[in-house]
Amino acid sequence: MAATHEITVDADDAEQARDAVDAAIADVLRIEAKYSRYRDDSVTTAINRAAGLREVAIDAETAALLRYADHCHALSRGHFDITSGVLRRAWDFRSASPRVPDAAEVEALRALVGWEHVQWSGEAVRLELHGMEIDFGGIGKEYAADRAATILQERGIAHALVNLGGDLRAVGGQQGGAPWRIGIRHPRRPASAVVASVDVSDGAIATSGDAERYFEKDGRRYCHLLDACTGMPVSAWQAISVAAPLAVVAGSCSTIAMLLESEAAAFLESQAVAWLGVDANGTLHGTLAQ
Amino acid sequence: MAATRGPRPGALLAAALTLPGVVPQAVAQSVPDTGYIQFKYLDYRDWQPGARRMRVENPGLFVLKPLSESLVIEGSLVYDGMSGASPLYFNALSGASGEGVTDYRTAGDVRLTKYFDRFSIGVGVAYSHERDYISRAGSIEVRTWTADKNRTYAFGFAGSADRISADEGAVQGERKNVLDFLFGITQVLSPTSIVQSNITYSRGHGYFTDPYKLLDNRPDHRRILAWLTRYNEHFPSRDGTLQLAYRYIDDSFGADSNMLEVAWVQPLPHGWSVRPSLRYYTQKSAFFYFGPPVGSGLRPGEPYTADTRLSAFGAWTPGILVAKQLDDGWSVDLKLEYYEQRGSWRLGGDGSEGLLPFSARWIQVGVTKTF
Numbered sequence: 018m019a020a021t022h023e024i025t026v027d028a029d030d031a032e033q034a035r036d037a038v039d040a041a042i043a044d045v046l047r048i049e050a051k052y053s054r055y056r057d058d059s060v061t062t063a064i065n066r067a068a069g070l071r072e073v074a075i076d077a078e079t080a081a082l083l084r085y086a087d088h089c090h091a092l093s094r095g096h097f098d099i100t101s102g103v104l105r106r107a108w109d110f111r112s113a114s115p116r117v118p119d120a121a122e123v124e125a126l127r128a129l130v131g132w133e134h135v136q137w138s139g140e141a142v143r144l145e146l147h148g149m150e151i152d153f154g155g156i157g158k159e160y161a162a163d164r165a166a167t168i169l170q171e172r173g174i175a176h177a178l179v180n181l182g183g184d185l186r187a188v189g190g191q192q193g194g195a196p197w198r199i200g201i202r203h204p205r206r207p208a209s210a211v212v213a214s215v216d217v218s219d220g221a222i223a224t225s226g227d228a229e230r231y232f233e234k235d236g237r238r239y240c241h242l243l244d245a246c247t248g249m250p251v252s253a254w255q256a257i258s259v260a261a262p263l264a265v266v267a268g269s270c271s272t273i274a275m276l277l278e279s280e281a282a283a284f285l286e287s288q289a290v291a292w293l294g295v296d297a298n299g300t301l302h303g304t305l306a307q
Numbered sequence: 308m309a310a311t312r313g314p315r316p317g318a319l320l321a322a323a324l325t326l327p328g329v330v331p332q333a334v335a336q337s338v339p340d341t342g343y344i345q346f347k348y349l350d351y352r353d354w355q356p357g358a359r360r361m362r363v364e365n366p367g368l369f370v371l372k373p374l375s376e377s378l379v380i381e382g383s384l385v386y387d388g389m390s391g392a393s394p395l396y397f398n399a400l401s402g403a404s405g406e407g408v409t410d411y412r413t414a415g416d417v418r419l420t421k422y423f424d425r426f427s428i429g430v431g432v433a434y435s436h437e438r439d440y441i442s443r444a445g446s447i448e449v450r451t452w453t454a455d456k457n458r459t460y461a462f463g464f465a466g467s468a469d470r471i472s473a474d475e476g477a478v479q480g481e482r483k484n485v486l487d488f489l490f491g492i493t494q495v496l497s498p499t500s501i502v503q504s505n506i507t508y509s510r511g512h513g514y515f516t517d518p519y520k521l522l523d524n525r526p527d528h529r530r531i532l533a534w535l536t537r538y539n540e541h542f543p544s545r546d547g548t549l550q551l552a553y554r555y556i557d558d559s560f561g562a563d564s565n566m567l568e569v570a571w572v573q574p575l576p577h578g579w580s581v582r583p584s585l586r587y588y589t590q591k592s593a594f595f596y597f598g599p600p601v602g603s604g605l606r607p608g609e610p611y612t613a614d615t616r617l618s619a620f621g622a623w624t625p626g627i628l629v630a631k632q633l634d635d636g637w638s639v640d641l642k643l644e645y646y647e648q649r650g651s652w653r654l655g656g657d658g659s660e661g662l663l664p665f666s667a668r669w670i671q672v673g674v675t676k677t678f
Contacts, residue, residue: 033454044328081326088322163329170331171455263330265323288319 020182024165027176027192037172041165045181048161052082052153054102061153069147072136080139082153082160089156089269090132093284096276097269098245100144102152103129108250110241115232117239123248130245159223159268162186166264179264183224186264190218201305204228204256204295213293213305215260223267225275226256226295242275253278253297260291260305325543327498339379341636342372345675353646353667364388377422387412387437412437418446426451433467442469448489456495461505463489471514483513500540507533517614522602524611525595530559548572550584561594562617565654578632584644585625589654592619599661618659621652626669636677644669 024041028034054061064073075083086099103126107118134145144151158181165179166186176189178197190196196216203210204226215222227240227250239250257274261267270290274281282302285292293305323329349365367385374380389410418431426449433444444467452459469483491505508531515525535554542549550570557563570584596617597604605611626644633639646667650658 078327085322085326088319092319160326160329163323163326167328167331171457173454262320263323265326265329266319269319269323 021180022182023180024169025178025180026169026174027189028174030173033173037169037174040172041168041179044164044168045161048157048164051078052157054150054152054154061151064142064144065150068144068149072141072143074141075137077139079142080137082156083135083137083142085265085269086153086156087132087137089273093273093276095132096244096246097155097273098130098132099151099153099155100132100135100149101130101243101245102150102154103148104243104245104248107248108239108241108243110230110232115234115239117234127248130248155272156265156269158182159184159221159264162221162264181264184221184264184268185217185223186221187217187219201258201293205299212295212301213258215258215291215293215305217260220260220262221264221267222258222260223264223271224256224258225268225271227252227254227275228256242272244276244278251276251278254281255295255297255299257281257285257292257294257303258305259285261288266290330498339371339373341677343370343636343675343677345369345673347671347673349669349671351667351669353665355663355665357663361389379420379422380417381420382415382417384415385413387414410437410439412440414442416444420448425454431465439472440469442467444468446487458495459493461489461491461493463487463491465489469513481514483511483515485509485511499543500538502536502538504534504536507531507535509533517612522605522611522613524609526560526610528559532557546574558593560617561596562590562592564588564590578638580630580632582628582630583625584627585623587621587623588648589621589652590619592659593617596659598659615648615662615665618650618662619653620648620650620658620662621654622646622648623652638675638677640673640675642669642671642673 022045024038026034026038028037050056051059052061053059054065056062060075060079064075067073089097090099104123107122107126109115129146129149134149135151136143136145142151162179162181162184163186165181166177166188169177169179170188174188176192177187179186179188183202185197185199187197187199196218199215199217199222200211201213201215201222201224203212205228207228225242227238227242230241231238231250233239238252240252242251243249244251254275257271259267259271259274261270266288267290270285270288270292274285274292274294277284281294285294285303291305292303294302296302345368347365347367347369349363349367351361351363351365353360353362365385365387367383369381369383371379371381387410389412412435414433414435416431416433418429420427420429429446429448429450431446431448433442433446435442444465446463446465448461448463450459450461465487467485467487469485471481471483486509488508489505491503493501493503495501509529511529511531513527515527515529517523517525533554533556535552538549538551540549541547548571550568550572552566552568554566555564556566566586566588568584568586570582572580572582574580593612595610596612596614596619598613598618601613624644624646626642628640628642630638630640646669648665650660650662652658
């Protein structure tokens, strides 16, 4: 989570607002620490270290996230898979001189990808193959945004906007009745252009796109969204934004839609969410594209 | 690979709602933002072997309307039409009139509740009028809750003043005054469960005797302590809710009782829902209750009753409520309950003897419109 995170609150009682925001931020940091694959003491690291060896005991929260990941895997017909992170070893987006891996490298790593190789229950999880990894990155940030919104509401905040790196969850609109006005950035000119403006009082907007982490080689963009079925980055869309009641849903829908490529529109229509997509040619699609 | 069946709309949302903390928990206290008007018609009949007893037809109208964002008014108007024979005690009649009783009762009440940020105040008045019994009551209830609304405290006070005049003229202008105090706590335990516990203390002074029973003389004061605890838990995997209730009553008349009820609310497709329930009630007899033959144990000037309702018994009430949601905020429901009471069903034995089983059934239909 190395982007801008911001919580905006409209309230009359400044002290109450500060307490509520502190509690919300504490929970966001808790989730980041608990599921970060960069931390030695995180749940994710513990699970990944035991891959191919033994099962790891998990709590109710982790079990619930695994159950949700299972739903996403099924709904995306396998294209969304939280075990696909190992493909990063072939696709290194952070490298100073990134390269396109050859097919053999990708296939070797694809052997370690597969939700069907994860044995999980309400109490424990085990990755069957040595070298497998799970990664909650595709779910954790949006989950944290929804929890932050809940914590604010439970502490008496009626008007708030939680923004975790561009995944937004709104509560109650602005004080005075106006909704929160959200601008969706242009995927190729994010600093200067907005492709759509969406008014949200209660709900979430999340965007998944190819501009977060990528490299370009020979005029072609390779982004960080890797299809678990092929091991290759997807390319049909520059970005897809989804509006849904919860940030978790908006985030999963936008990511799954990106991964489904040409079937994105049919998928989003079946989930009955509002969406905006910018395809590879820059053309706008979707219910928010008015 | 081609999908043979498309993903269900809302499937992801349903899955997401099982994640902990993504939506606020069940709230213990919130201001109603929709009103409703409800008409119910209850048909009650009770009987003992060999004889029909009472029949009550009870249409009632119930209304709740928010008057503003913080003010709610509720009211009800009920009409009881009662007919039937007054109670038989045993197989043989002794002194009881056995004649029919036909009576009508009209009762109404209004309550106004004002909600503030952290507390609410409700004030209510009630009036009931039958041919021989008039009751007037007033109540006030204050509720206060924590900032996160997970816990609510309720404090209530009510007073009623009744005037009783029996038909035959032997009893005229008797009064009964009752004061009630209530303290309750409601606590949200988790996103799917909530518990509520209330203690009510009631002090009554005045005329408690049943004027239609020839031999009946009850103490002129009565103190009741009632402790009711309710627990509700929702099970998202079944989309159903378990409702448990337990009530203990300590009664200065001696008729202490325990009641346990379990029910399950199950929503079904197309707006239907069903709620089966089972209640068990067990009661000690009043200290001045004497069993057959009538008059045994009677001492002049001392309290005495042979009323079945103050004997020691156990009772079961199975019931079912079926409801259907219609368009435009309309809904209909049907409730059936069957009650049977027997001395031998008392918990731990020691039920009063010589009594015929007493049974009753309730059939109630209701129509509700929210607005």
